[in-house]
Amino acid sequence: MTIAQDDLNLNPAEIEAALLTLGAIGAHSQTGVWRRVYEPDWVAAQDLLQSWMVASGLVARLDAVGNLWGRIDGRDGGSAVVSGSHIDSQCPGGRYDGALGVLAALFAVKALVATYGPPRSPVEVLSLCEEEGSRFPKAGFWGSRAITGRIAPGDADLVQDEAGVGIADAMRAVGLDPLRIEDARRDDLAAFVELHIEQGPVLQDAGLPVAVVTAITGIRHTQITLTGEANHAGAFPMDLRRDPMAGFAELTDRLIGHAHRLGRPAVTTIGRIAVQPNAPAIIPREVRFTLDARHPGPDDYAALHRTHAAMLTEVAARRGLTLQTEVQFDLPPTVCAPAIVAALRSAAADVPHMLMASGAGHDSQQMAAVCPVGMIFVRSKDGRSHTPEEYSSLDDIMLGIRVLAGALYRLAW
């Protein structure tokens, strides 16, 4: 079954206006937003989306953790096909990261219902909360973790923002009961399809507007500490030094070089470093740094970490350095559901597109614990994101929404 996408009433001017209206809530730096979960701008944004859902004929409700759902029942009942993303932003972030996926789902469902009537399966539009962890750094994917039952009782008591406000108090302040978080759990979902900006330069580099995502990368963050011996930079000969900066440099050169040799989609980043005592004329005592290593292939992901561990152990031992490693988090790769990938590819038959893996983490990774997932990427100008400068053209956005609508049609109508 195919869908004549030009039949859908997708109005670019209306979609652009919605993006700007939503982006005005928490507006920052002309083109950006600063919208953190459970703060007034976030409440206002969810209220606005709720009114748009209702106006589109959906039944809207806020769940126990603050995710907003807009539902239309299906003729045959059963599990729901869901589409959406998040509306919390980085500080500051852009108008597109997250929010575009919520609006895309809303306009796609609205157009499908207008053209084809009620769906066969229930369909829900979802606006998730605190994907970024931009207010509560330990609460990334808070909304999708609640839906998948991954927030344990008591977790809310362990999470604070930088001002010391606990997430439980922040929830109560907007009328949510942290003791009811587990009520947000869903076990009746048939699929989750998320449209998102790419956040990287691959589509721009390839000259394509959209991509069908085949997998979401595995991400492991490890904090590594190399300890040697601080000494006088002039009086200690090279051959008697135990210099953790020398070990760090060799390791970083090899870790990054290894990812270069593997090629796409492997990436490895050393983004943060702290040196003690960090003085020009003192050989450092300690270098602490973060290793962000990603690969979307489960076997490649495991192999990457084995290689890294071997490099760390070998270099530290050879240089007489003490090595400590702490895995700060480890999100294994998520392979997108073949049936959803097929629906997306079919819907994108007349849209220039490519297949790619996502190098960034997304709510879909969490949602994969309870249902099959798939994603669509829309080209990001210069690959920028997490900045007010992020931008996707309206032409690219419209193509992305058409692919999303075509896939939802195939899955639910």
Place this chain on the structure above:
Amino acid sequence: MTIAQDDLNLNPAEIEAALLTLGAIGAHSQTGVWRRVYEPDWVAAQDLLQSWMVASGLVARLDAVGNLWGRIDGRDGGSAVVSGSHIDSQCPGGRYDGALGVLAALFAVKALVATYGPPRSPVEVLSLCEEEGSRFPKAGFWGSRAITGRIAPGDADLVQDEAGVGIADAMRAVGLDPLRIEDARRDDLAAFVELHIEQGPVLQDAGLPVAVVTAITGIRHTQITLTGEANHAGAFPMDLRRDPMAGFAELTDRLIGHAHRLGRPAVTTIGRIAVQPNAPAIIPREVRFTLDARHPGPDDYAALHRTHAAMLTEVAARRGLTLQTEVQFDLPPTVCAPAIVAALRSAAADVPHMLMASGAGHDSQQMAAVCPVGMIFVRSKDGRSHTPEEYSSLDDIMLGIRVLAGALYRLAW
């Protein structure tokens, strides 16, 4: 002419007591000192040394910048043979760095006068001020720079401590007139001989108590900034990155590796780094770091910097990074005067010793602008310095003072 060193009245107990008494002024962390120029503990230490000089038969005076001189005239007049070091410390430093050289000069001269009477040439014991720059970071070698005329009119107005106190005000507070700094200049010096702890592990590694220094290393501090493009650690493929951390790692590995291959006495240290934005999941935009590069051979020193400049240029260009370099200071190598090295080697004929270059900077480097210089090193336990843990044994110290006394005898008696 030889000297029967056992004839000298060098009393270890007296010297140890003097070290402890002086070290009690500004005592810190049981075995350390915290003694910064123009502060009360520094004034008290100079006062104590002045009283000891007078008690030893020397004519003592504070010069215009706060250096303390203790003089005995020579039978033949002429230029003075000077020995000493500094009594300001790191924060905290140890009891030996600097202070030992002042006491060694005082006890050597006292013993020589007691045994052999007044010298042929004038002899002066010197306690220099603010060698470390530990109170005024821009005023390292302040005392020796005054003696050599290297403090320009107005320089005192440019120097502040971290509390914002100007060095001119700090001088006035202890009765010194900053407008008279140039009065401290000396052009009547025949030699400067400085005993100092090694501050490195070379003597311990070699199993020797003392060394005769042949040269003082050249030191260049360069601040280097590599700028690339900050981007998402997941969404940017390796092949599209301009990652200054990758450039930093390759450069540091090569810079340090080059010094290893050159071997002693070349040293290269990367001690300080600052990364922007310094976040685990963001490819850095900027890495700024310091390069401390030293060699005591004038030709080798120049070659080292040429090699470093070529590495920096090549790596930055290949990786598409912007390179900025700023030489923060550059002290060329100082070759010790052959006549003084010969006097020291002759005096050390029956003391186990080696020849070595100093990898640390010393007042002798400055003094070399106005007279021939030489240095003696005393073994440092584990090569430690600039810490309360620095330690040299009394046995090693006594051997060092005997070598110093022997050299001063050869130069001035």
